[in-house]
Amino acid sequence: MTRITVLGAGAFGTALAVTLARGGASVTLWARNPGQVAQMQNTGENKARLPGVKLPINVAVTSEISFVPADEPVLLTLPMQTLRGFLSESRAQLDGRKLVACCKGIDLTTLEGPASLIARACPKAVPAILTGPSFAADIARGLPTALTLACADDAAGEELQRRLSTPVLRLYRSTDVTGAELGGALKNVIAIAAGIVTGSGLGDSARAALMTRGYAEMARMVTELGGRPETLAGLSGFGDLVLTCTSTQSRNFRFGMALGRGEEFDPSVTVEGAATARAVAALAGKRGLDMPITAMIAALLDRKLTIAEAVSALLSRPLKQE
Numbered sequence: 001m002t003r004i005t006v007l008g009a010g011a012f013g014t015a016l017a018v019t020l021a022r023g024g025a026s027v028t029l030w031a032r033n034p035g036q037v038a039q040m041q042n043t044g045e046n047k048a049r050l051p052g053v054k055l056p057i058n059v060a061v062t063s064e065i066s067f068v069p070a071d072e073p074v075l076l077t078l079p080m081q082t083l084r085g086f087l088s089e090s091r092a093q094l095d096g097r098k099l100v101a102c103c104k105g106i107d108l109t110t111l112e113g114p115a116s117l118i119a120r121a122c123p124k125a126v127p128a129i130l131t132g133p134s135f136a137a138d139i140a141r142g143l144p145t146a147l148t149l150a151c152a153d154d155a156a157g158e159e160l161q162r163r164l165s166t167p168v169l170r171l172y173r174s175t176d177v178t179g180a181e182l183g184g185a186l187k188n189v190i191a192i193a194a195g196i197v198t199g200s201g202l203g204d205s206a207r208a209a210l211m212t213r214g215y216a217e218m219a220r221m222v223t224e225l226g227g228r229p230e231t232l233a234g235l236s237g238f239g240d241l242v243l244t245c246t247s248t249q250s251r252n253f254r255f256g257m258a259l260g261r262g263e264e265f266d267p268s269v270t271v272e273g274a275a276t277a278r279a280v281a282a283l284a285g286k287r288g289l290d291m292p293i294t295a296m297i298a299a300l301l302d303r304k305l306t307i308a309e310a311v312s313a314l315l316s317r318p319l320k321q322e
């Protein structure tokens with residue numbers, strides 16, 4: 001039987017633990033907060049992040065990362081901006097393992113994605129990325145989902161693909177870790193922008209234009225960093241961009257809608273695209289890349305311009321070839 005460790009008991013970690021356990025794996029789900037662990041053990045449910053979903057009996061919840069089996073998959077389901085600190089604290093338990101990052105974003109301090117953070121903190125680990133269009137609530141309901149599993153070592157990737165696929169969770173394999181992780185990170189920024197367009201009442205046509213031009217600037221960054229454009233055309237890029245820019249289930253999209261309407265947004269909700277917009281704008285600046293939508297979102301979040309000014313700046317750029 002496959003034994004899977006899931007580190008991070010937010011909505012996504014809990015949903016993956018549930019679906020993998022339903023698929024027959026023995027799952028250990030770790031949360032840092034002993035109070036949350038006790039609540040989950042007592043109620044058989046993660047009431048804080050995934051209410052209404054029962055944890056199967058083959059999910060063991062713990063606040064101790066003691067023994068992590070060497071050959072079994074370890075999923076990292078923490079928010080992106082906490083990953084670097086977590087890896088450095090836990091390297092003794094994690095080095096040498098198959099570490100599958102499920103978080104979407106770019107680290108604000110190092111301007112790196114999850115695979116590079118893993119490689120630096122745990123040099124003997126096999127880094128992999130699990131990403132693509134998937135809301136935790138959909139996965140937890142057992143709805144069909146298809147994701148990308150990217151690992152530079154294709155043999156290790158194939159084994160991970162086999163162990164992490166279930167009858168309703170279909171994984172496609174790739175060796176393009178850079179392309180896969182960038183798709184998941186960059187689409188969140190464009191989803192905030194799409195939410196702003198919707199919340200400000202700019203219309204569906206404007207949103208489609210924004211998604212398309214957003215995709216063009218995502219492709220520029222992927223190519224610059226050595227990822228493959230065809231990866232971006234798959235689940236991890238195009239697939240997740242479409243999902244996140246068109247569904248109010250997306251927190252990034254809802255955050256953008258609130259901005260567009262001039263409403264407050266609950267600061268305790270995880271919105272990965274906000275930090276990632278700033279990180280990507282900094283990276284694009286360093287590399288001399290033209291990423292106007294990302295730059296506008298970063299400037300808006302830092303209150304350097306208004307939505308009206310951002311729209312006007314985007315529309316008044318020099319006319320160019322598509």
Ligand SMILES: NC(=O)C1=CN([C@@H]2O[C@H](COP(=O)(O)OP(=O)(O)OC[C@H]3O[C@@H](n4cnc5c(N)ncnc54)[C@H](O)[C@@H]3O)[C@@H](O)[C@H]2O)C=CC1
Nearest residue numbers: 009010011012013032078079080082103104134135136270
């Ligand atoms: N929720 C979803 O539908 C999906 C989420 N993801 C990605 O999964 C990652 C996690 O997101 P969610 O589970 O939705 O977040 P969440 O907001 O539901 O939960 C985050 C969890 O991380 C915990 N946490 C925060 N800082 C921590 C630290 N330093 N150490 C340990 N635990 C810490 C929190 O206590 C909380 O339980 C994000 O990168 C997100 O983009 C990916 C696909 C779908």
Ligand SMILES: O=C(CO)COP(=O)(O)O
Nearest residue numbers: 132133134135250251252
């Ligand atoms: O990444 C996701 C869907 O694939 C989840 O999107 P949000 O983080 O915007 O809710």
